[in-house]
Amino acid sequence: MCRYLLVALWLAASTLSAVAAEDVPALLKKADGYRLDGRAARVENTVELYRGEVLDKVRKYTVYVKPGRRSLVLMKSPLEIGQKVLMLGDQFWLLMPDSQRPLRITASQKLLGEAATGDVASMTWSDDYVGQIVGEEDLRGHRCLRLELAATRPAVTYVRIDLYLDKITALPIKADLYVNSGKRAKEAWYEAGVLEGKTRIVAMTLQDDIQTGRRTVIRYHSIEPREAPDEFFNPAALVRNALAGW
């Protein structure tokens, strides 16, 4: 009996050390796979702003994402239709339909509620952050690894992220998002579901640290592989309708 117990303990210890040994970049790649798997994609999402439990505003977006940190956000709600945001690395442009002129904007300029442009346009951590595992914590029924991540580029939306990943599956559960001043700007909770037959993050809830009665929910409705041509990601091309049919 004692021998079986020792074997069981040895097996459990082996499993734990295997997880601990897994390097952070690999964990982040795995976590990214629940959002985007690194390929070019077209993502349909909505951003909902709640005051208390009341839905206050809804905005619809179509996002074209390409490797190399390139994203193109098309705004689809009646009040914003025709507006576009292009993200190339750390650089952002906004096109207003009335002016037909791309304007340079910063990553922190908000789309709606607590959703910054970067929250909607960038959906990967592994390209932008490095870090280490600093502990474990139980969150919403998951045993989580806590990762402390620092940005590798100066102009990402958040300079530091405390990311909580399910210890077994690396599913993102929660993130504390910090801005340049070092203050925590918001708290993000991730919700998993099935999209196109795969387990994916289907919603991200952003909780405002200052105005506690408010929350912003980004819902991902579809993530389809779609390789839009490179020239569509040129700021000068925003005034064209080249994405018709993509």
Next chain:
Amino acid sequence: MVIGKGGMLAVAMAMTSLTMMAGTGIAGEFSARLDLSPEWRADNEHSPYLVPATASSAVRSLRQDLGVRMREGGFNAQGTLRLQAAEGSVPEYRGIVNQLYHDGEFGAGIGWTVGRKVMTWGVGHGFRPLDVVQREDRRGINQPPLVGVTLLALDFLDAEEATTLVWQHPGAGQRGVAADDEALAVRGYAFADETDLHAVARLSQRYGVEAGAGFSKVVGEEWGFHGAALYQRKSGQRLNHLAEQTVTVLAIADPTVTNHRRNVFKAVAGAQWTGTTGVGVLAEAWYDGEAWTREQWRQLDALTLRQRALTGVVPTVAIESNIAWSAQAFDRPNLMRENVMLRLTHEADQRWKSALEWLATPRDGGRAVTLSMTYEGNHYRLSSGVRWLGGATHSALAQSPLQRAVWLQWGLALP
């Protein structure tokens, strides 16, 4: 009530769109919006240029726009059905085709456009020298949507560079106003070292060669910088020829003539800071070589005083007609060549946006202060603002026939 000519296409677009809206099988992209824009203007009783009888001094006015946009494949249309009503005049309905064009592809990275399209290339906020195709008044208040330019265009695009060739108003030659002139234009764009680089050139009968370049750059999360300069071979300033002599004081027909000049420069430079708390600051300075100098304003002021001094000697209508012709000088977007602007903005609660803008003309001590506020709901937007003109007594802005304007705009996005 009057329905203006040339607008039937826009009316048809509006009606077609509304029909589509009412149906269920809307193809492509469609949007519609209703805007109500009342405006109140207060005359400047101290202005020597104030002529109460002119239509521009209507105290209250209302613009009501039903705007529609449609896109299906490469086909694009934007039209406005407008009701314009002003105190003391007959309400007028107009149909406006803002844009009607087709974007197509010859192959990967080569695009073409034919039709009427808004094409703005400029860099800057208060003044955009590089807008050589779509010349836009950036200083107007409560501006309606732009009306595009009839053109044929070719675009050559790759991931980081773009070149656009434009034939503007093909076959039109030189028309009555510069915006309708035929011209050939080219724009080069490159994104290098995290900086937007622009270069433009245009050839037209009226202005000869125009050539310019500009940049815009965002540094970090909060700072943005921009600058642009344009050289214009020829320019045509509209001047009152009576202002340049003292013999004749009144004219019996419009005395404004075109003063042809060569080698005109325009430039703008600015910096913008956007904080994470919703506060933003924009500082900008510009030089418009086509605008008037202090001396030209002094001459016109002196002429206007000489004309006013004839009150009781000659019929009032003769004096007021002459002053109204002179007052056309206030229609220019920049009253003086040198301008500086400071704009503070604040965004709060995801609903409120406010802006305080201070424009100054340092050569004559003029200033214009604009305060505006916007509230954005889920399907509507409510904006309001007020602008005061003033500054040193003899500055162009302080002598404007308009002293204050207040406006309101309620925009409803139709489902």
